Amino acid sequence: MNAVPQLFFDAASLGGIYAMAALGIALIFGVMNLVNFAHGEYIAFCVFALIVPSSDAVAVMFLGKAPAILLIPVLLAFGALIAVASEYVVFRQLRNANPVAMMISSFALGFVIQNALLAVYGSRPKAISLWPDLNTPVSVVGASVPLLQLIVIITTLLVVSVLALLLKKTRVGLEMRAAAENFTMARLLGVRANVVITGAFALSGAMAAAVAMIMVTQTGVADVRMGGQIMLVAFIATVIGGLGSLPGAVAAGFLIGAVSVVLQAALPLEARPFRDAFLYTLVIVSLLLRPQGLFASASAKPRV
Amino acid sequence: MMDTHRQNRLRALTTPVILIAILLAFVLIITATGDKSLARMAAQTLIRVTFVVGLWIFVGNSGVVSFGHAGFMAIGAYCSAWLTLRPQMKGMFLPDLPPWLASAEWPHLPATVVSGLLAALVALIVGAAILRLSGIAASIATFAFLAIVNTVYSNWEGVTGATSSVVGLDRYADEWVTLIWACVAVAAAAIYANSASGLALRATREDEVAAAASGVNMYRHRLLSLVLSGFFTGVSGVLLGHSLGVLNPNSFYLGITFITLAMLVVGGIGSLSGAVIGVLVLSVLIEGLVRFERGIDIGGASFALPSGAQEILIGIIMILVLIIRPTGLTGGRELRLPAFRWRVRHSKQEPQSTN
Numbered sequence: 001m002n003a004v005p006q007l008f009f010d011a012a013s014l015g016g017i018y019a020m021a022a023l024g025i026a027l028i029f030g031v032m033n034l035v036n037f038a039h040g041e042y043i044a045f046c047v048f049a050l051i052v053p054s055s056d057a058v059a060v061m062f063l064g065k066a067p068a069i070l071l072i073p074v075l076l077a078f079g080a081l082i083a084v085a086s087e088y089v090v091f092r093q094l095r096n097a098n099p100v101a102m103m104i105s106s107f108a109l110g111f112v113i114q115n116a117l118l119a120v121y122g123s124r125p126k127a128i129s130l131w132p133d134l135n136t137p138v139s140v141v142g143a144s145v146p147l148l149q150l151i152v153i154i155t156t157l158l159v160v161s162v163l164a165l166l167l168k169k170t171r172v173g174l175e176m177r178a179a180a181e182n183f184t185m186a187r188l189l190g191v192r193a194n195v196v197i198t199g200a201f202a203l204s205g206a207m208a209a210a211v212a213m214i215m216v217t218q219t220g221v222a223d224v225r226m227g228g229q230i231m232l233v234a235f236i237a238t239v240i241g242g243l244g245s246l247p248g249a250v251a252a253g254f255l256i257g258a259v260s261v262v263l264q265a266a267l268p269l270e271a272r273p274f275r276d277a278f279l280y281t282l283v284i285v286s287l288l289l290r291p292q293g294l295f296a297s298a299s300a301k302p303r304v
Numbered sequence: 305m306m307d308t309h310r311q312n313r314l315r316a317l318t319t320p321v322i323l324i325a326i327l328l329a330f331v332l333i334i335t336a337t338g339d340k341s342l343a344r345m346a347a348q349t350l351i352r353v354t355f356v357v358g359l360w361i362f363v364g365n366s367g368v369v370s371f372g373h374a375g376f377m378a379i380g381a382y383c384s385a386w387l388t389l390r391p392q393m394k395g396m397f398l399p400d401l402p403p404w405l406a407s408a409e410w411p412h413l414p415a416t417v418v419s420g421l422l423a424a425l426v427a428l429i430v431g432a433a434i435l436r437l438s439g440i441a442a443s444i445a446t447f448a449f450l451a452i453v454n455t456v457y458s459n460w461e462g463v464t465g466a467t468s469s470v471v472g473l474d475r476y477a478d479e480w481v482t483l484i485w486a487c488v489a490v491a492a493a494a495i496y497a498n499s500a501s502g503l504a505l506r507a508t509r510e511d512e513v514a515a516a517a518s519g520v521n522m523y524r525h526r527l528l529s530l531v532l533s534g535f536f537t538g539v540s541g542v543l544l545g546h547s548l549g550v551l552n553p554n555s556f557y558l559g560i561t562f563i564t565l566a567m568l569v570v571g572g573i574g575s576l577s578g579a580v581i582g583v584l585v586l587s588v589l590i591e592g593l594v595r596f597e598r599g600i601d602i603g604g605a606s607f608a609l610p611s612g613a614q615e616i617l618i619g620i621i622m623i624l625v626l627i628i629r630p631t632g633l634t635g636g637r638e639l640r641l642p643a644f645r646w647r648v649r650h651s652k653q654e655p656q657s658t659n
Contacts, residue, residue: 097626111562243440291441
């Protein structure tokens with residue numbers, strides 16, 4: 001067994017999940033300065049959309065029974081739908097509010113979704129098996145890697161490149177990039193605000209659905225709280241990547257994944273429970289060194 | 305004789321008096337009902353008042369949203385547990401405490417003050433680094449601080465009891481003790497907000513660049529307010545521990561961070577009155593809905609909300625308040641006594657006026 005490739009695959013697949021979640025948050029932050037704390041609940045919502053509503057401990061597959069070719073697009077659409085709906089019902093009413101009020105209302109929305117899930121599905125985590133075959137290990141360059149890790153890495157690369165193409169080549173993409181750069185100016189120059197914002201929410205929700213599918217396959221558990229932790233890491237990744245910078249969010253997501261895997265392996269045994277404390281200390285250090293973010297664009301610097 | 309400016313400064317001092325009167329009335333009404341569980345709810349509410357007012361001293365004046373204050377709360381709460389728990393209990397549950405701490409058995413008040421001071425000291429050290437940042441980077445750094453505190457306190461087995469709770473704290477923090485601390489916090493917040501440092505800090509909140517150009521050292525004033533704020537949030541942690549009797553690192557994590565921020569924003573982040581009113585309104589609302597969930601009798605028929613409806617309703621109400629009044633219930637204004645216009649008029653007409 002070879003330790004270094006093993007470590008590499010662990011880091012890349014964890015980082016891939018973080019990167020995708022961070023993209024979902026960065027997309028929305030870019031166009032409307034909203035830190036969307038409900039993103040983690042979009043993930044949980046997509047997970048629970050897979051199973052039949054009941055509070056029993058054993059999950060009965062509902063959407064999850066469908067073949068992958070049908071399941072994947074349907075679940076992505078589900079994620080996009082809830083994100084767009086939440087924009088329409090909540091955030092559209094708050095367009096002119098200050099960022100703090102928007103952030104708190106996104107938290108309140110997350111709270112509502114979470115408790116609605118709790119009311120319908122009960123608070124016990126449920127065992128759920130989606131594509132269990134994907135966890136069988138395969139041997140790659142001397143490391144035994146679950147197939148899923150490879151799929152995660154490939155999916156992330158695929159999603160990021162498709163998104164890059166979308167942003168670079170299509171009209172909506174162009175408008176989104178313009179909006180992320182300077183929303184007011186973009187609107188003055190004829191960017192359709194509602195189209196851009198709805199598009200950003202739809203993409204962000206689809207990203208949440210992708211994260212949900214990966215997490216369910218990996219852990220085999222459906223838990224109402226499963227979105228929270230990953231959302232926070234993604235949020236941090238968005239900031240240290242440079243706010244409003246989509247490539248920055250992806251890079252920082254991978255970086256956080258890599259650092260936490262390396263810390264897990266490198267720390268002495270007695271310090272290992274404190275891994276996250278070391279991780280977050282590094283986050284503060286990175287912010288102190290580069291307050292604008294590691295990969296910030298030149299325009300992100302405040303002008304005086 | 306009194307010019308408008310001085311009159312305004314004097315009127316600003318009526319804000320804490322009004323707020324303290326409101327808190328006192330709140331406790332008096334609740335003790336008048338003689339209901340034990342309502343009295344507990346009042347103590348919890350006043351602890352949150354202390355916390356949110358402490359949070360406001362920093363967030364309201366500087367405009368930087370902090371996710372880290374629950375960390376100061378945890379530091380205060382555990383410090384008081386180390387100082388006041390009986391030595392036998394500490395020997396059993398917290399074996400790795402240093403000997404002088406393991407044998408300490410302090411009275412409540414000094415333990416509370418020292419715990420608050422420890423939180424303030426941590427605020428000074430952490431703030432010295434974090435407050436070099438501004439805007440959302442500073443908020444993320446405060447969040448990272450919270451995560452560090454939570455990770456350390458939930459894994460430092462022999463000193464904090466890790467995730468198995470610390471039990472056996474003396475439950476002396478009833479509605480009167482918490483009322484006194486809430487009033488102290490309100491008074492301190494009002495005095496700070498109207499001091500030179502508080503005014504300078506609010507100038508930076510409105511416009512960083514203009515304030516810096518006028519010679520305001522933003523870093524120093526932010527640090528000062530964070531230290532003061534750390535003290536009161538630390539004290540609120542002490543009170544929470546001595547009200548529940550049990551400490552667990554996860555009661556000082558994301559749940560309390562968000563609900564208190566929500567109270568602050570719903571009340572109105574721009575004013576001290578907003579902080580106090582936000583806590584009172586949301587706490588009363590939550591308590592009312594919880595009771596409604598258990599079922600109430602109206603004219604012989606029993607009505608009950610389905611379980612889980614309370615949280616969902618609270619979330620929806622919060623969103624509605626923010627949509628209808630994005631600047632919070634108070635809209636950033638303070639409660640004040642009305643101006644004594646007659647005094648100004650009289651002083652113009654009769655120069656020999658007594659005031």
